Amino acid sequence: MFISFTSLFNQPVKHFSVIGVYLSLLFFLLLLPNHIFGQSNDDAVIQEIIKIQPLQGEIELDGRLNDTIWSQIAPFPMTQLAPIYRSEMSEETQIYMTYDAKSVYIAARNLTKDASTIISNTLQRDDYRANDDIIGVVFDSFNDNENGLTFFTNPEGIRVDFAISNDGNFSAGVDAYNGSWNTYWDVETSRDDKGWYAEMRIPFSSLGFQAINDVTRMGIIAFRWIANSNERHVFPDIPPNWSRSHLKPSQTQEVEFVQLEELKPLYLTPYSLSGFQDIFDLSDSENKYVDSVTWKQDFGLDIKYNITSDLTLDLTANTDFAQVEADEQQLNLTRFSIDFPEKRQFFQQRSGLFDFSFGRTKLFYSRRIGLSDGSPIPIIGGARLTGRIGDLDVGVLNIQTQSYENFEAENFGVIRLKKQILNPKSYVGSIYTHRLGLDGTQNMVLGFDIDYNVKNEGFIQFKIAQTIDNTTGYNQSLLGSTGFISRLTVDRRSSLGWFYRFMFNYTGEDFEPGIGFVRTTNTADYYASTGYGWIAPESSAIERHRVQIRNYSIQSYEGFNLRSRFVNFSWNTNFKLAGSLDSELVYRQEHLLDDEDFYLLSRIYIPVNDYGFFEWGINYSSPEQFKIRSSISSSIAQIYDGTIREMSINPQFRINVYVDFSLDYRISKLDFPVIEGRDITTFTVHQSSFKAAYALNRKFSVNAFIQTSNVSEKIGANIRLRYNFREGQDFWLVINQSGTQPWANRYDNGLRLPSYDQRSILVKYTHTFLFN
Numbered sequence: 001m002f003i004s005f006t007s008l009f010n011q012p013v014k015h016f017s018v019i020g021v022y023l024s025l026l027f028f029l030l031l032l033p034n035h036i037f038g039q040s041n042d043d044a045v046i047q048e049i050i051k052i053q054p055l056q057g058e059i060e061l062d063g064r065l066n067d068t069i070w071s072q073i074a075p076f077p078m079t080q081l082a083p084i085y086r087s088e089m090s091e092e093t094q095i096y097m098t099y100d101a102k103s104v105y106i107a108a109r110n111l112t113k114d115a116s117t118i119i120s121n122t123l124q125r126d127d128y129r130a131n132d133d134i135i136g137v138v139f140d141s142f143n144d145n146e147n148g149l150t151f152f153t154n155p156e157g158i159r160v161d162f163a164i165s166n167d168g169n170f171s172a173g174v175d176a177y178n179g180s181w182n183t184y185w186d187v188e189t190s191r192d193d194k195g196w197y198a199e200m201r202i203p204f205s206s207l208g209f210q211a212i213n214d215v216t217r218m219g220i221i222a223f224r225w226i227a228n229s230n231e232r233h234v235f236p237d238i239p240p241n242w243s244r245s246h247l248k249p250s251q252t253q254e255v256e257f258v259q260l261e262e263l264k265p266l267y268l269t270p271y272s273l274s275g276f277q278d279i280f281d282l283s284d285s286e287n288k289y290v291d292s293v294t295w296k297q298d299f300g301l302d303i304k305y306n307i308t309s310d311l312t313l314d315l316t317a318n319t320d321f322a323q324v325e326a327d328e329q330q331l332n333l334t335r336f337s338i339d340f341p342e343k344r345q346f347f348q349q350r351s352g353l354f355d356f357s358f359g360r361t362k363l364f365y366s367r368r369i370g371l372s373d374g375s376p377i378p379i380i381g382g383a384r385l386t387g388r389i390g391d392l393d394v395g396v397l398n399i400q401t402q403s404y405e406n407f408e409a410e411n412f413g414v415i416r417l418k419k420q421i422l423n424p425k426s427y428v429g430s431i432y433t434h435r436l437g438l439d440g441t442q443n444m445v446l447g448f449d450i451d452y453n454v455k456n457e458g459f460i461q462f463k464i465a466q467t468i469d470n471t472t473g474y475n476q477s478l479l480g481s482t483g484f485i486s487r488l489t490v491d492r493r494s495s496l497g498w499f500y501r502f503m504f505n506y507t508g509e510d511f512e513p514g515i516g517f518v519r520t521t522n523t524a525d526y527y528a529s530t531g532y533g534w535i536a537p538e539s540s541a542i543e544r545h546r547v548q549i550r551n552y553s554i555q556s557y558e559g560f561n562l563r564s565r566f567v568n569f570s571w572n573t574n575f576k577l578a579g580s581l582d583s584e585l586v587y588r589q590e591h592l593l594d595d596e597d598f599y600l601l602s603r604i605y606i607p608v609n610d611y612g613f614f615e616w617g618i619n620y621s622s623p624e625q626f627k628i629r630s631s632i633s634s635s636i637a638q639i640y641d642g643t644i645r646e647m648s649i650n651p652q653f654r655i656n657v658y659v660d661f662s663l664d665y666r667i668s669k670l671d672f673p674v675i676e677g678r679d680i681t682t683f684t685v686h687q688s689s690f691k692a693a694y695a696l697n698r699k700f701s702v703n704a705f706i707q708t709s710n711v712s713e714k715i716g717a718n719i720r721l722r723y724n725f726r727e728g729q730d731f732w733l734v735i736n737q738s739g740t741q742p743w744a745n746r747y748d749n750g751l752r753l754p755s756y757d758q759r760s761i762l763v764k765y766t767h768t769f770l771f772n
Helices: 013-031
Strands: 079-082 093-099 103-111 134-140 148-153 160-164 186-192 195-203 215-226 231-235 253-258 266-282 289-308 311-319 379-389 392-401 410-420 427-437 442-455 458-469 484-492 497-507 523-535 542-556 562-575 580-591 598-600 604-606 610-621 631-639 642-649 652-654 659-671 682-695 700-709 714-726 729-740 758-767 769-771
Touching: 093 134, 093 215, 103 134, 103 215, 134 160, 134 195, 148 186, 148 195, 148 215, 289 379
Parallel strands: none
Antiparallel strands: 079 231, 093 103, 103 195, 134 148, 134 215, 148 160, 186 195, 215 231, 215 253, 266 289, 266 758, 266 769, 289 311, 311 379, 379 392, 392 410, 410 427, 427 442, 442 458, 458 484, 484 497, 497 523, 523 542, 542 562, 562 580, 580 610, 598 604, 610 631, 631 642, 642 659, 652 659, 659 682, 682 700, 700 714, 714 729, 729 758
16 A cells, blocks of 8 residues: 555645755755865875785685685784773784675684683673673775774674764764664684684675775774773774774775675565464443453565665565564653654664754654554555665665554655765765655655864754645745754864864744654754863873763743753763763753643643752763673752752673673652642652573573563563574564553552553564575
8 A cells, every 4th residue: 555645746836945945955966076066175184095905715704714815914903092092902913804706804813811811791693781802893885984884793703783874973862873783794703722713704785885997995994892901902093082983984994895796685584473462451331451362473575685786775565573672761851752762673774874863853763653652553565775876875765554543554755865075074965754644644854964074073064954744734935934943063073182062953833844753843942062081191090081061052932032951061081990980060940831831750740930950960880891790870959849869770790601681770759849739749760670681602592671660650571582593584482561560559540450451472483585
């Protein structure tokens, strides 16, 4: 079932004057050749290109480095990045690279004077929490200085991969690392009394690449992490100017490959799913809860096809995400909405390309598709095209959902284009989204953005977007529209020396992106921050300090009345071997308008008034290389006309490579004075989550996730068993259950609540067929 676009585009031409202006500007900028804009940034370092030696013969991928090629090529010259930049490395690291027409090979000799100090804590794929000894590589496969693909492994040979966007910069709501991204690659490891060793094989079709006259150039970073000494070795020589310098695509070393084979692999992944769902609902007579069991038997198909070496098409039919981990609960003590991360695999391919954020407000928020309050809405099918055409980054997405319960069938579409201009760190781009309902609802968004690297780490960014929705009419104009949003930002993106960020944002009263996320409307936002970071002396136990002061104000656009503000002073200290310590002092102001009184946590009445209050907090995180480690934080604050005292602790215990446990517990005690309309004056929040993981080997794993909160008075459990026969062939057993806490009030309006609200047990099998 697909929804027609006819009704939308039959609207009078005057209603789409905005579209014409945007499209004209977009195509003018995107189709012009780069030399029209000028040359690269004068401050760019001219880098010698390294020609990677091609492989003669074959490599037996066994993690032993016995193949002749590894003795014929030179390892990369490594530099110590941390804890002391360019200091003498305590251990020798040898990382090599070669390639054939289909794959790139990375090998590492991680020599260790005392092999008993090698740390390896996990056998699970994509386990980022382990903080093991690792060896890794970053590929900027399109050489665009902004996006990267990271692959690393530990001494057990686990596979961890994630995508990098926005040059690894976390700012204004941008999540630069996408840990849910996965692709096809192999790794094997071994160890002896001299250290541990690794060999990786990564298909070029998993990276994507562009060839000009049979020559392909990419950026690479190779790195090693020695957990026992918190020591990081890196190639090329990258300064510690950023918090994660070894994960910045703009700092990669340019390398050259020749005569790569443009494979067009076709991956067909059918799935079969069966199981049941048991739900308790209030009966029609509302005098009891009725149990209903639904048996499910389903089939579906995912297809991945490399149209070219730099353009990938993904198709999905009858899409299912049963194996996705449950969302982690969040405590919201503000009057603004909060968003949750996307974990579904179909939305992960180059997800950073689709990002178009105005702080927390986003034009594209993929959880608007196929989900409602975390519950799934059936997806009939969809398509996604991502990659590069010439020097143009392209992302196209279209998803069709079906009618389900109270939800009409809808079609969701996104087109995202970006093009590098002026210098390697600058781009111009645009986005288009639509949401079309079978019931006639229509929403469109058009946006334009430019990010210009002025000099070194200084940037100017401008974004603008317009929403058009038939529920508010089609009478918006380009400027001054209530469906309009814009943002201007000037910043210096560094964590060493002086850094700053200044921003102005306007959001119209009727701004409503149909597939987006909106924090506030009819507001003007102002943000200013500055800070300074410095490296401690070599003899110090401290690695670096960072101090920062920030001011953020949200004002109503009409009359510029203050809605919300905070002024924050923070001090962050990272120790070389003893973890990190952070503290902050915050002053907040909240101005509630006549119709904005609300109930905090749905319990404590907050009347209309002007509020000003302070808070102070401190957090300590222990060193991560130990089997038992934790973070602990505490804060004392005023909140509106009351007070809040909070403490949270996050212990983690890794017994061995097979078993680990973690707990996240937060207690918040709120106290408020007695006033008219306030029935509840005190409340203590208890919020906790528990995770347990067991891995028999790299193929078989079980993960359990239990969380509860007395705010919702709910408890939920998510258990996932996985057996990975081989890459692309998986068996899943997934158990979910949620319901009212056993120790909470078990009655509602005189009716006893069921022991659980819903329970499901699902079995899923996927099998990928590869056609080259």
